[in-house]
Amino acid sequence: MKTFFGIKNNLRLLLPVLFIMSISAGCTSNNKSEKVSADIIIEHAQVLTMDSNHSQYDNSSVVIKQGRILDIGPTDSIALKYKASRTIDATGKLVMPGLVNTHTHIPMNLFRGYSDDQNLQDWLHKYIFPLEAKYVTARNVRLGAQLAMIEMLKSGTTIFNDMYFYEDEAAKVAKEIGMRAIVCESMISFPVANAKTYKESMAYTEKLIKKWKGDSIVTVGVAVHSPYTCTSELIKEAWALAHKYNVPFNIHVAETQWEIDSIQKTFHCTPVEYLNKLGVLSENVIAAHCVYLTDNDIAIMVEKKAGAAHNPECNMKLSSGVAPVPAMLKKGMKVGLGTDGAASNNNLDMFQAMYTAALLHKLTSKEPTVMNAQEVVDMATINGAKVLGMDKLIGSLEKGKSADLLIIDLKRPEIYPIYKNIYSSIVYSMNSSAVNTVIINGKIVMDNRKVLNIDENKVLEQVKLLADSIANDKSLAK
Ligand SMILES: [Zn+2]
Numbered sequence: 198m199k200t201f202f203g204i205k206n207n208l209r210l211l212l213p214v215l216f217i218m219s220i221s222a223g224c225t226s227n228n229k230s231e232k233v234s235a236d237i238i239i240e241h242a243q244v245l246t247m248d249s250n251h252s253q254y255d256n257s258s259v260v261i262k263q264g265r266i267l268d269i270g271p272t273d274s275i276a277l278k279y280k281a282s283r284t285i286d287a288t289g290k291l292v293m294p295g296l297v298n299t300h301t302h303i304p305m306n307l308f309r310g311y312s313d314d315q316n317l318q319d320w321l322h323k324y325i326f327p328l329e330a331k332y333v334t335a336r337n338v339r340l341g342a343q344l345a346m347i348e349m350l351k352s353g354t355t356i357f358n359d360m361y362f363y364e365d366e367a368a369k370v371a372k373e374i375g376m377r378a379i380v381c382e383s384m385i386s387f388p389v390a391n392a393k394t395y396k397e398s399m400a401y402t403e404k405l406i407k408k409w410k411g412d413s414i415v416t417v418g419v420a421v422h423s424p425y426t427c428t429s430e431l432i433k434e435a436w437a438l439a440h441k442y443n444v445p446f447n448i449h450v451a452e453t454q455w456e457i458d459s460i461q462k463t464f465h466c467t468p469v470e471y472l473n474k475l476g477v478l479s480e481n482v483i484a485a486h487c488v489y490l491t492d493n494d495i496a497i498m499v500e501k502k503a504g505a506a507h508n509p510e511c512n513m514k515l516s517s518g519v520a521p522v523p524a525m526l527k528k529g530m531k532v533g534l535g536t537d538g539a540a541s542n543n544n545l546d547m548f549q550a551m552y553t554a555a556l557l558h559k560l561t562s563k564e565p566t567v568m569n570a571q572e573v574v575d576m577a578t579i580n581g582a583k584v585l586g587m588d589k590l591i592g593s594l595e596k597g598k599s600a601d602l603l604i605i606d607l608k609r610p611e612i613y614p615i616y617k618n619i620y621s622s623i624v625y626s627m628n629s630s631a632v633n634t635v636i637i638n639g640k641i642v643m644d645n646r647k648v649l650n651i652d653e654n655k656v657l658e659q660v661k662l663l664a665d666s667i668a669n670d671k672s673l674a675k
Contacts, residue, residue, distance in 0.1 A: 242287035264639035295355025297581030300506035300535030304341030352629035360420035381420035418445035504531035504584035511537035533581030570620035
């Protein structure tokens with residue numbers, strides 16, 4: 198009896214416990230079935246968000262669904278809430294926004310190393326223009342774009358802002374590879390590879406804008422070469438086209454002292470004042486270089502909310518000068534970072550651009566506190582996105598934004614040790630070979646350093662064949 202009573206009593210005591218256990222077991226299975234489905238979860242990562250608070254998280258997860266960032270949080274709690282078809286263990290790795298290249302001419306990489314150590318006018322007129330006249334074709338632009346996108350993905354760039362010719366080819370390659378792009382047909386007041394007049398380029402641009410409208414990764418913008426190679430009619434007409442479709446408007450501005458003198462002589466003002474008089478400075482303007490800006494020019498650019506693409510390596514290699522970037526930033530001007538074309542750089546590597554930008558301004562200002570590492574990473578990510586007018590979509594890792602991000606190996610001799618300032622590691626220690634995986638619009642486009650949607654060796658072989666024929670072309674200057 199005692200035993201029976203004991204068992205009975207024990208059962209009475211046990212029943213609520215068993216009930217709670219069954220409920221919690223049910224809860225567990227319900228939780229499992231109620232977990233939100235996602236496409237990718239990157240877990241156990243160090244996450245650098247580049248949001249407005251510069252938030253950083255250890256041992257955290259980034260959840261990706263349908264191209265967007267669904268959530269960011271501690272790996273343990275994310276694991277309770279979400280399940281995904283692919284989980285990436287990012288232990289010992291950094292997850293950060295993809296780098297934003299605000300100015301380039303990607304197919305010029307086909308001419309990389311063809312002619313270096315020249316002054317700008319000789320370089321352009323003796324070497325680059327004759328080369329372009331003969332070899333800029335739709336097929337070669339496609340090849341150059343393929344080579345460039347492989348290079349850019351391998352060095353952590355997830356979006357580039359391009360101005361060149363046959364830009365539909367660049368757009369198509371971007372779509373095939375899965376890289377985010379702004380493509381702009383370059384307009385100029387003399388005949389170019391695919392247009393006898395700028396009117397043809399203008400019509401081509403409008404056609405492209407309509408063709409790619411609403412695409413998830415390709416945006417078509419407008420580009421005019423510069424205030425000294427384009428008439429005021431061309432510049433105004435092109436700006437009106439950009440305004441009509443609300444797309445970016447690109448122009449090289451104040452790149453050399455020669456340009457300043459030339460515009461001063463013709464229009465009796467600076468290039469920025471000239472563009473302002475034409476009424477073509479606005480929020481969608483991306484002014485490449487801005488090397489020779491006066492205080493008044495900076496004030497105008499700030500007032501008009503126009504942005505600049507700073508290309509330190511190209512400006513150094515062609516001895517153009519040093520853009521007053523610390524002063525521009527101090528006055529609140531939008532400044533992003535760019536590589537310019539690989540014929541004048543000679544690469545599309547944004548890690549090198551960050552390193553050079555940080556060091557250049559410390560040297561020329563004789564002030565080692567300017568352009569600190571965080572400011573440089575800002576320029577290469579969120580501020581670059583602001584310059585391109587895309588900061589609501591990209592440039593930082595935040596819920597709802599597009600999943601354009603990098604997974605970077607931190608456990609490397611050139612990076613170790615890492616103290617508190619991850620920006621220092623990124624700008625001063627890291628090189629692009631630490632970039633392990635690249636995700637754009639929620640899709641993995643480079644996995645463990647393999648670019649997925651293109652045959653890299655085949656592209657290199659084709660580029661080698663083309664370079665051999667250029668090298669053996671007796672009609673070109675050597
Ligand atoms: Zn340029």
